[in-house]
Amino acid sequence: MSDVARARVLQQVDELMPSAISRLQDLIRIPSISGTADENVAQAHMADLFRAGGLDVDHWSIDLDELQQHVDFPGMEVPRDEAWGLVGRLPGSGSGDGATLMLNGHVDVVPPGDRHAWNGDPFAASIQDGTIVGRGSCDMKAGLIAAHWAVQAIRLAGVKLRGDLLVAAVQGEEDGGLGTFALLQRGWRADACVIPEPTGLDLVPGNAGALTFRLRIRGHATHASRRTEGVSAIEKFLPVWHALQDLESRRHRDVDPATAKFGLTHPLSIGTIHSGDWPSSVPDLLVAEGRFGIALGEPVERARVEFEEAIAEASAGDDWLRGHAVEVEWWGGQFASGQLAADSDLLQRVASAHDLASSGGTPATWIAPYGSDLRLLTDIGCIPALQYGPGDARLAHGPDESVPIDEVVVTARTLAVLALDVCGIA
Numbered sequence: 500m501s502d503v504a505r506a507r508v509l510q511q512v513d514e515l516m517p518s519a520i521s522r523l524q525d526l527i528r529i530p531s532i533s534g535t536a537d538e539n540v541a542q543a544h545m546a547d548l549f550r551a552g553g554l555d556v557d558h559w560s561i562d563l564d565e566l567q568q569h570v571d572f573p574g575m576e577v578p579r580d581e582a583w584g585l586v587g588r589l590p591g592s593g594s595g596d597g598a599t600l601m602l603n604g605h606v607d608v609v610p611p612g613d614r615h616a617w618n619g620d621p622f623a624a625s626i627q628d629g630t631i632v633g634r635g636s637c638d639m640k641a642g643l644i645a646a647h648w649a650v651q652a653i654r655l656a657g658v659k660l661r662g663d664l665l666v667a668a669v670q671g672e673e674d675g676g677l678g679t680f681a682l683l684q685r686g687w688r689a690d691a692c693v694i695p696e697p698t699g700l701d702l703v704p705g706n707a708g709a710l711t712f713r714l715r716i717r718g719h720a721t722h723a724s725r726r727t728e729g730v731s732a733i734e735k736f737l738p739v740w741h742a743l744q745d746l747e748s749r750r751h752r753d754v755d756p757a758t759a760k761f762g763l764t765h766p767l768s769i770g771t772i773h774s775g776d777w778p779s780s781v782p783d784l785l786v787a788e789g790r791f792g793i794a795l796g797e798p799v800e801r802a803r804v805e806f807e808e809a810i811a812e813a814s815a816g817d818d819w820l821r822g823h824a825v826e827v828e829w830w831g832g833q834f835a836s837g838q839l840a841a842d843s844d845l846l847q848r849v850a851s852a853h854d855l856a857s858s859g860g861t862p863a864t865w866i867a868p869y870g871s872d873l874r875l876l877t878d879i880g881c882i883p884a885l886q887y888g889p890g891d892a893r894l895a896h897g898p899d900e901s902v903p904i905d906e907v908v909v910t911a912r913t914l915a916v917l918a919l920d921v922c923g924i925a
Contacts, residue, residue, distance in 0.1 A: 505916060509856065510746035511652035512912050519648040519911065520631070520904060522548065523569040526606070527624035527633040529780045533607040533673045541606040542583040545668040552651050554666070557568075558823055561681045564788035569646035569684070571879060575833030576711060578783050589650055597662025599922035601689035601882070601913060603679060603883045604643030604696075604873065605672035608635035609896050628903040638895035642695025642888035643668060643908060649890070650667030665689060671871050675832035679872040691845050692876050693909055695888030697895060697902070700853065701863045703886035704846050705838035707758065707765040708793030709870040710803065711831035713786065714739065714810070716822050720783035730819050733774050736785050739825055742813035743767055746806065747792075755795050758866040762919035765792025765868060794837045795866055800894040800919045803829060816917035830895035834870025835878065843859045843883035848920055849913070853887070856912035866893070887913070 517656065531541035546558040561582040566572060593599070609619035611634045619625060620636040631641070646666050653664065666688070669678025696703070716736050721729030747767040758764035769789040775782035793802050808825050814820035839845060846864065853862055876884040889906035 504656070505919055506857065507651050507656040507736050508658055508849060508915050508919065512648065512908070512915055513534065515648055515652055515655070515886045516908060518833060519644060520907070522643040523631060523641055523907065524790060526644060527631065527636050528622050530622045531606050531608055531635065532610050534579055534880055538607050538670050538839055539581055539583055542585050542668060542670055542745045545606060548647065549585070549587035549666070552647065553590060553654055553832045554650070556592055557584070559584045561677070566677060566681055566684065568756065571680070573677065573680050574675035574831050574876060575671060575677055576832040579640050579671070579838065582677060582681070584678060584685060584753060585668040586687055587656060587666045588709070589660065591661040591921060593657055594659060594920065594925050595661035595665035595923070598690035598921050599663040599665065599688070600918050600921040601665040601687070602646035602669055603608050603645055603667045603669065603691040603692055603694050603876070604639055604642065605678060606643065607667045607670045607673050609673055612898065618899055626899070626904070629905065630903050632899055632901040633809045634749050634900055636860065636901050637890035637902040638892065639696050639888065641890055641907045642697065644905070645889060645907050645910040646914055647753055648911040649759055650920060651917050652911070653824045654917060658919065658925035660667070660692070660918065660922040661809035661925045662919050666920050669872065674877050676834070676872045679875045680861070680879070688880060689882050691843070692882050692884040693849060693914060693917065694871065694873055694884060694886045694887040695914065696894045697890030698886050698888050699891050700813065700859065700889065700906055700909060702846055702849060702866060703865060703867050704869050704875065705757070705795055705866045706834075706873050707795055707866065707868050708797070708799065709790045710793060710799065711833065712791055713787070713788050713828040713830055715826040715828070716785040716787070718781065718783045718785070721781050723781060726781050732782045732785035735771070735817065735820055736787065738813050738820070739810065740769070740818050742809050743769070746809040748833035750794070755866070755871035758795055758868065760865040761868045763792070764866075765794045767791050776925065789909075792868065793834070793836050795838065797836060799833065837871070837874025837877045838884050839877065845883045845885055849885065849887050849917055853909070855914045855921040857909045859909065862887070912924055
């Protein structure tokens with residue numbers, strides 16, 4: 500890699516900082532909650548940004564009906580009748596024998612939750628003490644803008660690459676990964692991919708998985724004044740709840756040391772519970788939805804069987820449930836675990852790029868306890884992939900989500916240096 504070219508590109512990254520941060524704020528201000536019309540608005544916004552930045556743009560309408568019929572479709576938890584794919588390519592790249600690098604980030608965000616828990620508008624994108632606050636700031640609009648920022652720095656520095664440099668904006672990541680799945684079905688491939696999800700500038704070469712489930716627990720309705728003559732579905736959820744807690748505990752007795760950064764490496768949690776339709780009636784149905792964590796490398800079908808057996812055992816121990824089996828449904832996002840191929844040198848290359856682009860220490864390496872698009876890229880696309888990006892995932896999905904601006908800058912600098920290394924300078 501030319502030291503002169505690298506210095507020129509890094510200077511461009513620094514000069515672009517004010518406009519890039521402004522663009523990040525603009526993107527955060529689009530409330531692109533999964534499944535809403537604004538999710539598509541955010542994709543169109545990014546397409547305009549790509550075009551204005553001189554990229555060759557593939558912005559296509561995704562055929563959702565066809566996509567959902569595919570045997571490997573990764574699931575979807577919110578209804579959509581429209582979705583868009585988007586890939587930008589740096590013109591003039593791919594002129595020789597260099598490798599192709601993809602930078603992949605999602606525009607969709609989760610709902611803000613209780614707005615009273617926020618210290619302001621969740622979509623204001625305010626700057627406070629060196630951080631940008633807002634839903635999606637950390638997860639992961641900062642990483643996506645940093646990727647585009649890096650590509651623009653290379654273009655404006657006039658550095659020509661031997662290999663292709665791609666930046667992909669996808670939707671539907673939060674509820675399964677339909678966007679990345681769609682771009683793979685469209686034929687987009689790369690020799691390496693970095694997903695700038697929030698890792699605090701650490702290296703994350705793998706993810707545990709997570710399967711979305713739904714439980715239906717049936718009781719027997721009657722007037723609340725005669726409640727002992729009915730069966731409350733809420734009360735019958737309690738033995739199931741305890742069985743799930745025991746299952747989670749058993750599944751963490753022996754964990755992969757690479758995942759030991761977190762107390763629970765593949766958690767099991769209940770996210771929603773709905774029961775009853777009248778205060779003075781004994782509820783005859785409870786519907787609970789949650790996510791079942793999958794261990795690194797664990798086959799999905801084997802995990803499902805273990806879950807279903809735990810539910811069946813809980814039912815067998817209760818007089819009512821023994822004759823009214825709890826129904827288990829696997830729906831929505833089905834995130835298998837995923838991991839960077841052992842023979843890939845991508846982790847070392849990103850670590851080296853980080854060292855050249857920042858004054859910080861060597862990034863730590865760990866396995867994330869949540870699912871992501873990484874497994875689609877590595878398993879379906881056969882693309883070596885890892886996560887490296889700004890922000891702390893602990894803040895994602897919570898109130899006052901934020902991202903440090905200095906980490907966004909470092910991410911842009913690192914991705915720019917990595918592109919020079921992976922794609923090669925013409």
